[in-house]
Amino acid sequence: MSDLAPPFGVLLVNLGTPDSPTAPDVKKFLKQFLSDPRVVDLSPWIWKPILNGIILNTRPAKVAKLYQSIWWDEGSPLMVISQKQRDKLKTSLHESLGQAIPVELGMSYGNPSLQSGLDSLKSQGAEKIFVLPLYAQYSCSTVAPVYDAIAQLLKSERNIPEMRINKQYFDHPAYIKALAESVKTHWQLKGQADVLLMSFHGVPLRYITEGDPYQAQCQSTAELVAKELGLTPEQWRVCFQSQFGKEEWIKPATDELLESLPKQGVKSVDIMCPAFSSDCLETLEEISQEGKAEFLSAGGERYEFIDCLNDAPAHIKLLAKLVEEQTRGWY
Numbered sequence: 001m002s003d004l005a006p007p008f009g010v011l012l013v014n015l016g017t018p019d020s021p022t023a024p025d026v027k028k029f030l031k032q033f034l035s036d037p038r039v040v041d042l043s044p045w046i047w048k049p050i051l052n053g054i055i056l057n058t059r060p061a062k063v064a065k066l067y068q069s070i071w072w073d074e075g076s077p078l079m080v081i082s083q084k085q086r087d088k089l090k091t092s093l094h095e096s097l098g099q100a101i102p103v104e105l106g107m108s109y110g111n112p113s114l115q116s117g118l119d120s121l122k123s124q125g126a127e128k129i130f131v132l133p134l135y136a137q138y139s140c141s142t143v144a145p146v147y148d149a150i151a152q153l154l155k156s157e158r159n160i161p162e163m164r165i166n167k168q169y170f171d172h173p174a175y176i177k178a179l180a181e182s183v184k185t186h187w188q189l190k191g192q193a194d195v196l197l198m199s200f201h202g203v204p205l206r207y208i209t210e211g212d213p214y215q216a217q218c219q220s221t222a223e224l225v226a227k228e229l230g231l232t233p234e235q236w237r238v239c240f241q242s243q244f245g246k247e248e249w250i251k252p253a254t255d256e257l258l259e260s261l262p263k264q265g266v267k268s269v270d271i272m273c274p275a276f277s278s279d280c281l282e283t284l285e286e287i288s289q290e291g292k293a294e295f296l297s298a299g300g301e302r303y304e305f306i307d308c309l310n311d312a313p314a315h316i317k318l319l320a321k322l323v324e325e326q327t328r329g330w331y
Ligand SMILES: C=CC1=C(C)c2cc3[nH]c(cc4nc(cc5[nH]c(cc1n2)c(C)c5CCC(=O)O)C(CCC(=O)O)=C4C)c(C)c3C=C
Pocket: 015, 016, 017, 018, 030, 039, 040, 059, 063, 076, 078, 135, 139, 141, 142, 201, 202, 203, 204, 214, 244, 245, 275, 276, 279, 280, 281, 282
């Protein structure tokens, strides 16, 4: 890297998580998250009374209990893992580029905010900023809010930084390799199940019919992983988890599939969650705990959850590659 090149910084972005596993903090987080029209796009006249009158009065206490069941001594798994990803990416970029690059973390909802991440990069002298949302598959409900928030924050700046926002990396060879490696490592330790389930976060079906490429990108990721692992079509399935609300979501739903598989003769499954860059409530509780109970009570015999990529070396290598590829010309 040339000493004369203007310094650049990296903002890693994830969705966010409550500050503590208590009902008031969960409520604060849900209020901000579920008030974003990119996440729930119903008319405010319909949605606001449902959100404020029903959801925010009933869901926080219930969900706080679930968070308590997965919370670590150091904090929310999503936060702890995101901080490790930030620190390890910084070390990796320092080694590969030969210069210390500021790397900060910002959450779309809750803390640390996107504003604090951008301010910190600016105070470290970054004049060019690469924003890397930690979602491999683009969705209007996850990646688009990052574009919205960044544009909104820049409105108050006199001198805006040069910027690039990564849209997606669902088919990046290093991502596919990292996922396949995580499966192979799991098989070496625990053996291979009859079927590998790739459970992606779901979205309302309407978002897809209106143009969100998310489902097609999930399908591509899954096909590439299956190909990399040499699986036959009978050996893998795609499903969609974490359905929320009354509207129709994309199918098959993970919970329904888990209940039906034993009846189809599939008694052992490995399950992974490629849409999540780190383990969180939706993987550790819904998939690792709840999914297991559903599958076993439906007649399944063996259920193995495969950790998300988290701070695994292959994941950090992928993130460093994305930074290096997308900031060429900046150093
Ligand atoms: C309309 C509702 C939701 C959509 C659309 C949605 C999309 C979506 N979410 C993630 C990743 C995460 N979701 C997380 C939590 C979470 N998600 C929803 C709802 C929607 N998600 C809710 C209500 C919650 C809060 C928990 C709950 O009340 O059930 C998290 C954070 C989990 C944590 O540990 O804190 C992540 C990460 C993706 C990838 C996605 C669409 C592609």
